[in-house]
Amino acid sequence: MSVPDISPTSPDYLFDSVPAPAEIRSVCEGIQWIRLPLPFALDHVNCWLLGEPGEQVLVDTGVATSKSRALWQQHWGAKGADGLASVPEKLLVTHFHPDHAGLAGWFGEAGSQLYGSAVEIALSRSIWSRDDSEYAQEYARWYAENGIPEEAISQVLQKPNSYRLIVSEPPAAELWTCLEAGQVVELGGAQYRVLVGRGHAPDMLMLYRESDHVLIAADQILPRISPNVSVSTVLADQNPLQSFLDTLDELKVLPEDTLVLPSHGIPFRGLHARIGALQAHHEDRLAEVYQACRQPASAYDMFSVLFARKLDAQQMSFALGESLAHLHFLEHQGSLTRQSCDGVDQFVQVEQETKLDK
Ligand SMILES: [Zn+2]
Structure with a gap:
């Protein structure tokens, strides 16, 4: 896919x-x-x-x-x-x-x-082998941690494996x-x-x-x-x-x-x-994601940066996975750092974080 x-x-x-x-x-x-x-x-x-x-x-x-x-x-x-x-x-x-x-x-x-x-x-x-509710709960938790709106989370909770x-x-x-x-x-x-x-x-x-x-x-x-x-x-x-x-x-x-x-x-x-x-x-996508993290931003915030079109339910999980792949790459590289805000993971440029701390 x-x-x-x-x-x-x-x-x-x-x-x-x-x-x-x-x-x-x-x-x-x-x-x-x-x-x-x-x-x-x-x-x-x-x-x-x-x-x-x-x-x-x-x-x-x-x-x-x-x-x-x-x-x-x-x-x-x-x-x-x-x-x-x-x-x-x-x-x-x-x-x-x-x-x-x-x-x-x-x-x-x-x-x-x-x-x-x-x-x-x-x-x-x-x-x-995962049962339906285990599967749905796991997705719902993942969505919530990454700032996905409540409506999509309640939809995913209805879904079978x-x-x-x-x-x-x-x-x-x-x-x-x-x-x-x-x-x-x-x-x-x-x-x-x-x-x-x-x-x-x-x-x-x-x-x-x-x-x-x-x-x-x-x-x-x-x-x-x-x-x-x-x-x-x-x-x-x-x-x-x-x-x-x-x-x-x-x-x-x-x-x-x-x-x-x-x-x-x-x-x-x-x-x-x-x-x-x-x-x-x-490389282009990484540069766009890096720029978008001047202020702390969640993986969901990256959807508008990376995906021009409206996403259906199946595309939502691909989009989240793809956004996180770019954010994690930059985090591992040392360009972004991760913080948690009200249970949502946010990523911010390392230099900006230092400035925000001051
Ligand atoms: Zn494949």
């Missing part, structure tokens, strides 16, 4: 159209593209099918809705109303977000061998083969190096095919929008923007002609320019 839009940098797209929902489109040697609909403002996710029938690996699944299940049944055949007649031999899940991991349990039950990151698998299970609504029960940890950064794995008859992206999710898997420079980039590098980088109630990383920017730096060693297969948008070339644009985007 990703907000917000940033100005297009016209990457060199491989196609000028996207596949229809039931279409399987060949992207490059041994990799096919399936584009699944999503019931959000970001309306699709890309899944990749590696290898040939008999040795196929699906990368990511879409959310657990009847629409996604029906589309997968068109590819692999239906068994009963809700099952699959056949399956890809392997399923690799890049990270815990619902649009990527939503149907891991469903594919696992139907017989796919499961591949993922130990951290992401544990996170998916722990979020899925939204993760469980669009994710089928995540398979138990022992059912997965876990992959780690640096490992080389054979998937669908080709060798891929496992890379890990941090900041969008804690330990997101990416795959790099050295032989012909293909990067399955998950949500680390998207061609048109800036991947969501959020502080969250469920994540341990309190400075995810630093982690995200560090990962971008690490990816600069890949060759300029790398074909990037992003989880949202169209496959493209122009990796280094895109990394530069994402870095510049965050």
Whole structure:
């Protein structure tokens, strides 16, 4: 999931159209593209099918809705109303977000061998297991601490565990083969190096095919929008923007002609320019947030700085996470300091704080 839009940098797209929902489109040697609909403002996710029938690996699944299940049944055949007649031999899940991991349990039950990151698998299970009131209370507390208005807090208290609504029960940890950064794995008859992206999710898997420079980039590098980088109630990383920017730096060693297969948008070339644009985007945002903290300000106060449009309930939590990611980055850097005012966290420029104290 990703907000917000940033100005297009016209990457060199491989196609000028996207596949229809039931279409399987060949992207490059041994990799096919399936584009699944999503019931959000970001309306699709890309899944990749590696290898040939008999040795196929699906990368990511879409959310657990009847629409996604029906589309997968068109590819692999239906068994009963809700099952699959056949399956890809392997399923690799890049990270815990619902649009990527939503149907891991469903594919696992139907017989796919499961591949993922130990951290992401544990996170998916722990979020899925939270009961509704625990989940709502946690969000309400987080909203209140960050200055979100009472009306939005009472709305969030009515909400069930939204993760469980669009994710089928995540398979138990022992059912997965876990992959780690640096490992080389054979998937669908080709060798891929496992890379890990941090900041969008804690330990997101990416795959790099050295032989012909293909990067399955998950949500680390998207061609048109800036991947969501959020502080969250469920994540341990309190400075995810630093982690995200560090990962971008690490990816600069890949060759300029790398074909990037992003989880949202169209496959493209122009990796280094895109990394530069994402870095510049965050630098601009950090400067704006820093300026806005001349007076003590909450994360909610940053919404008008960072987001031009009105936010719906789902976007509210992304916006809060994204605002905090920028505030925490500046706090860790020593430019901002945090104080509590009537139970609300406020951030202020370090120099201004010294002046205000005098
Ligand atoms: Zn994601």
